[in-house]
Amino acid sequence: EAGVAQSPRYKIIEKRQSVAFWCNPISGHATLYWYQQILGQGPKLLIQFQNNGVVDDSQLPKDRFSAERLKGVDSTLKIQPAKLEDSAVYLCASSPILGTGGEKLFFGSGTQLSVL
């Protein structure tokens, strides 16, 4: 079974530039998450989708971050404009629907973003 795919693996940009990350979840997984992991901290949820609807985006800085999940499959997370404090690893995860083994997360390898 193919895992959660993310790209790019690394990205270096200057502040005020824009950047986009892509995620393709495990086939059939209805729920998709984007987490931000700052060095030395645990993952913090940015946004959670179920199919193509948003379940939780309460911690997404909406003035600069946006995310979409068209057709309920793959997803894109965008930052525009980037700030120095956005330097982090961005993790994508997916899970099946509750009651069908959905009680765990499957993670991608993450994108490490450095904002200079």
Place this chain on the structure above:
Amino acid sequence: AQTVTQSQPEMSVQEAETVTLSCTYDTSENNYYLFWYKQPPSRQMILVIRQEAYKQQNATENRFSVNFQKAAKSFSLKISDSQLGDTAMYFCAFMRRRTGNQFYFGTGTSLTVIP
């Protein structure tokens, strides 16, 4: 709000010895899951073990076991016969069983296995 606390930022253990990582959580929920995830330098988060709150029996997966104390809201991970490949960050996580599968993570414990 759900919070997950890991009070040990760093730990080390000799190869083949046993180590216990601590985790406490705070919730008003009654139906939830607890997890330990491992994150090696490759950044890939890997599920180590999972515990369902309504099950009193502690979960076990090979060399990994948990001590789940529901009343105390404590969920520690025991690694027996530690191996060099166990060197990683370990995150405790909580998931409440509601629509949406919302997960909350602790700040992690960096474990080093010493040869």
